[in-house]
Amino acid sequence: MEDAQHTVTILPQNVRVTVPAGTLLLDAIQQAGIETDVPCGGQGRCGRCLARTEKGEVWRRPNAHLASAQVALGWALSCQTEVRGDVVAFLPPEKVKQEVVVASAARIPTSTRTGPPEDPVISQHYLELTAPSLQDNASDLERMLTALANGRGIKNVSISLPVLKEMERALREGDWRVTAVVEHAPNGGQPRLVAVRPGDAGDASLGAAIDIGTTTVAVVLVDMRTGRIVDSATSFNKQISCGEDVISRIIYSQKGDGLKHLQRLVRETINGLLGELCACHDLDTKRIDHLVVAGNTTMAHIFLGLNPQTIRSEPYAPLATRFPQASALELGLRANPNASVYCVPAVAAYVGGDITAGILSSGLNECTGTALFMDVGTNGEMVLGNGEWMATCACSAGPAFEGAGVECGMRATTGAIEDVHINYKTLEPTLDIIGGGPPMGVCGSGMIAALAELLVTGLVDRGGRINRSHPVARQSQRGRIVSTDHGPAYVLAWAEDSGTGKDIVLTEVDINNLIRTKGAIYAGTLVMMRALGIEPAELEKVLIGGAFGQHIDVEKSILIGLLPDLPWDRFHFLGNTSAQGAYHALVSKGARQKIEEIASKATYVELVADNSFMNEFTSTLFLPHTDIDTFPSVKQLLAELSSNGAGPVQSREKVVGP
C-alpha cells in the first residue's frame, strides 16, 4: 500500500496529479499548483481547506468542523484526509465553504413559502360587497363583518375607531370592493380588523420582526401573505450615545427626560430601518400591519416607555415581564398606525424577550433530552431544559466580547479582526477582517480565536500569562511578543499594516479580562446545571444564539473554556435567535402561543443569591478551567501539542467517497 501511486483529479480546475498512497489530499492539491489558504498550518482547525470527495477512497480524520451528514455527502478537510485510491476531489467556491462549515444554522428561511402560513397572525381578504339598498340597508360595518363571517369563516371580528374611519373611505374609493386585513389572536381571542384598503390591494400586507439589542437593532420585513422574508437590515441602536450597556442606559433613563429620550432614540433606529427596507423594495411603510419586537427586559421597557429603574438594583424585579399590546401609533412607529405591536414576554429582569424568542427559534422547547441554550453578549443568558421544563439564568459577562475594556477591542464592524489563525511553526497570524480592509481592532470572536491560538501555540499559559521566552518567538526576526504599557502583548497586526497606524495587540491585561468574561458565563452555566443536577456530558444539544454567537468557533470556545467540552456536533450556532423567534411569532399564531408558554414555563435562577457562583467563577479563571479534567479534549490536545510540534495526532478512520 505504501508504495502504491494514486491519481488525484481536482475539480473544477480539472487538474490531475499522481501521488503516493497516504499523501494528504491538501498536499496533492498544493502539488497540483492550486493555491489553498491554510491559516492553521494544517491542524484541521481552520476549516479553510474544505473539499468534497466525488469519487475514490480516502482516509479521513474525524473532525468537529464537519457534521456527520456533511461527511456522508463527501465533505472533508483536505489537511486531515489521506489519499488511499484514485480520487476525484471538488474544491468548492468560498461561499459554499462557509455554508458547509457554519453547520446546521437554523436561519430564518429566506426562500418564498409555497403558500400562506397555516395559522397566520395576519390574513388578507379581497371582498366584493354588495352596495346597500332599501331592501338591504345594513350598515357598512355589518356588511363587512357578514362578508368576513360568511365568506371567510372569520367571526366576531372587532374594529377600532380609526380603522372604521379608514373602512368608510376605502368602501367608497374601491366602490364596495376592498381588501380587509385581519389580525388573529392566539388562544381563540377576538380577531380584529387592522386595515381596510380600497380595491384588490395586489400588494401584500407586510409585517416586521424587530430585535432590539442593546448594541444592534435588526429588522426583518416580511410578506404576511406568504411568510416570505422580503429583506432584513440591522443598524446600531442610537441609544449607544447614552451608554454602552443596559446599566448605563437605566442610569441615563433616570435623569430628567432621559427615558423619553432613550425611547425616542430606539424609535428612530427602528423607523430608520423600516423606512430603508421599504424604500429599497418600493413598499409603503403604511402597509406594515403587524410588528413583533423582541429585546432584553431593559430594551423592552425603554421601547415601551416603561421605567426600567428597578431592573438595576436588588431584588431586580422589573415593572413587567409581559407587555401590553400597543399600536404602532401609540409607539410612534412608521407603519400602519393601527398595527399591533407585540412585545415578546420576558422571563425576568435579565432574561428578556430576546431569550424567550431565542428559546422558541432554537427549538429547545421541543427537545426531549436536556439542551442548553446560550446567548452571549455583554450579558450571558443561559437556558437549560427541554419540552418539559426550562431554567434560565443570566450573568454579567462584561463588555469585553463587545470590544470594550480591551486595549484594541472594537465591535464586530468593518475593520474588526473576527478570526485569527496562528501558524504553529512561524507564530505569524492570519487574520480575517470584517469588510476585508486593513484591521482597525479586534472584536469578540477575534478575541476568542486569538486567545485560543495563543494557548494552543504555547504563547499564553493556562493562567493567562504571556510566555516571553517561547522558543519560536525568540527565533523570529521581529518578535510578535512585545512590551506595552499594559504589560506583555501579542501583536496581531503591525502598525504599518493596520488602519489605525498603531500595532494591534492583545495584552496580558486584555487576556485577563477575557478570562473573567468567559469565566462568568461558564460559571453561570455550571451553577445552574448543578442546581438542577445536570452534568455537562448529559447535554444533548448546546444551542448558541445571538449575533455574536453566530461568529464564534466551537473548538476555540472550548479551548478557552467558554463552552463545555462536548463533541462538536452537539453545538448548533443559530445566529440571531431573537430576530428569528420574533419572525416566527410574527407569522404564526402557534409560535406566538408557544412563546407565551415558554415565558410562563421558564423559571429563573438568581445567581446573585447563590454563593456557589463565586466559588465556581474563581475556578473558571484558568484556560480552560482550574480543573482541566473537566475539559478532557483540551487536556489531550495541549498534551499532544507540547510533545509533538507537528500538531495533534488523532486516530484515523476510513471513509469512502460517494
Next chain:
Amino acid sequence: MEDAQHTVTILPQNVRVTVPAGTLLLDAIQQAGIETDVPCGGQGRCGRCLARTEKGEVWRRPNAHLASAQVALGWALSCQTEVRGDVVAFLPPEKVKQEVVVASAARIPTSTRTGPPEDPVISQHYLELTAPSLQDNASDLERMLTALANGRGIKNVSISLPVLKEMERALREGDWRVTAVVEHAPNGGQPRLVAVRPGDAGDASLGAAIDIGTTTVAVVLVDMRTGRIVDSATSFNKQISCGEDVISRIIYSQKGDGLKHLQRLVRETINGLLGELCACHDLDTKRIDHLVVAGNTTMAHIFLGLNPQTIRSEPYAPLATRFPQASALELGLRANPNASVYCVPAVAAYVGGDITAGILSSGLNECTGTALFMDVGTNGEMVLGNGEWMATCACSAGPAFEGAGVECGMRATTGAIEDVHINYKTLEPTLDIIGGGPPMGVCGSGMIAALAELLVTGLVDRGGRINRSHPVARQSQRGRIVSTDHGPAYVLAWAEDSGTGKDIVLTEVDINNLIRTKGAIYAGTLVMMRALGIEPAELEKVLIGGAFGQHIDVEKSILIGLLPDLPWDRFHFLGNTSAQGAYHALVSKGARQKIEEIASKATYVELVADNSFMNEFTSTLFLPHTDIDTFPSVKQLLAELSSNGAGPVQSREKVVGP
C-alpha cells in the same frame, strides 16, 4: 240616602264640614274654604284635585289618571268622587300629587343601593402587595395580576401601556398598597385594568351614563361601587348652533371641517356637564372610570367622528350600527383617560342607541304579551314586540313638538306653556308654565294639551278648523278666538300677561302642523302593526320614553290621535329611557349583554319603502282619525260633550276607603 248628611274631615288642615250624601268631595273641600286648583273645571281630566280617602265610604268614577294600585291605596280625584258616608280625606302636598299622577314611571332609582351591583362592569379592589425580594422577584405586573387572580378570583386581566405606567407610580406612592379598578367585559371577555391608584382610594370609582340627544345632552354620574346615582344634569347640545335636527347636522358635517367641529361641540357639551357634576360634589373627573353613551345613530356617528353622510339619503345605510369601544383619551372626554367609552349599538339609521337603551329600560324586551315602545321627538321611533321578537320603525314627525314651525312654539324650557286646561264654561285657559314665570311660548306637551282642549271644548273641529262661531266664544267679552296673519287662532295668553309682549296663540296653521306631526307618528305605528298583524287592542303595554314623552298626557294624546285608544292603565310614561338604559349598561354586565341582544334581535321596518304608509298617513290627518271608530273612547266623549255641556257622564262604581 239622598237626605242623609255626612261629616267630611279634611287633613292636614283638620277642617270639618257637613254635606248631603252624594255631594262631590271636591265641593265639600271647597265648602270647607280650602282653595283647590281645578283647571279642567271638574271634568276629571287635569288630576289636580287629588285626595286620599283615609276613612269612610265614597263612590268614585273610574279614572285613567289613577292606576288600580293607587285606587287601592285610597287615592281619588275629588271632582269624580261622591261622599257616601262620614269621610276623612287627606289633601297631599303638590309634590306627592305629582308622584301619584305620573304613574309607575320606571325612573332610575336614585336611592343608595344596599350593596354593589351583582354583575358590575367596574369593580374596585384595595390590594396590599408584598414588596419584591430576591426570593420573590416577580415583576410588579405579575404581582398585581396574581393578587387579583388569587385574592379576588379575577383572572387573565389585561392592561394597557398607560395603565401600566400609572401602576408603576401608584405602587411606589402607595408603598405596595393600591386600589385597582377592573373593567369586566360581558360575554366572558377579558377583564382589564383601567386604573391603579395609590393606597386605599377611599373614594369610589365613578361612571357616567350619557344620553346625547339632538337637542339635549343628559349626564348621570354614578358611584360604581354601589350603583348609586350621585347626580345628573342636562344641557343643550352645543351642536344646535349648527342646525336643529339631525338632517341639518349631517349637512353641516359635510362642509370642510364640519364633522370635526360638530364632534368638538358635543364633546364640549359632555365635558361641561361632567366637570359641573364633579365640581358640585367635589369629585375628580379623573375618577370616571367608565362611560356609556346612548344617542341616535347620527349623534353616535358624530360623537365618534364617523361620517354620518349616508344616514341622510336613500338607502339610509349608516357606516355602523355597532360602534368600536374607544377610550376617553381617544374621544377627548374629561375622565380617566384610560376609561372605556361604550356606545350603545343602534338598530338602523333612524333607530339609534337611544332606542336600544330605551327598549332595555322600558322592559319591552322582557314582556310576554306584545308591547309598543315609543320615543317621540323630532323623529318618532316606535318598537313593537316582546321578549321573543322586536320590530322597529321611525318616521320624521317634523319639529312641531320641539317648538319649531309653530307660531309661538318653543322648546320645553323656562317660560314654556307645558300644560293647558280650558274651562268648558268660560273657554278661559289655565296654563302650567315651566319655571312658573310669565309664558314665553308653548312647547310640545303644551301644544298637545291645547289641541285636545280645543277639540273637547268644540273650539276646533275634527278637521282641525277653528270654530269662529262657537256660542261661548261669541258670548265672552274678549273673545279667545282672534284673527292673525296665519288665519284664526286661539289666544293662550294675552300680550299683557305674556313674557314676550305679544299674544301667545295657536293658529289654524299651527294646528295643521300638529296634526301632520301626530299623524306621521300614529301612521308609522299602525303600518308597522299591520305589517306584523297586530291590532292596537292587542297591545299589553304602551311604553312611552323620551324626555318629551315624560310630559305628555295620555288622555289628551289619545284625544288628538297621537296615541292609540286604549285603557289608560296600559300607558307607562318612563321619562328619559335612553339615559336610563345607558345607566343600566354602565353598572351591569347583564344589562350590557341584553342591550347587545336587543340590537341583534330588533328588525327594522323601512316606512319609506312601504306605500301603505302614505295611505295611513292621509287617514290620520283628522282629530283623532278619519275613522273615529278606531278611537271609541274619543267618539263617546265627543258625543257626550256635544249633548251635555256639564261634561261626560260615566258609570260610577262604589269604592270604600281603607
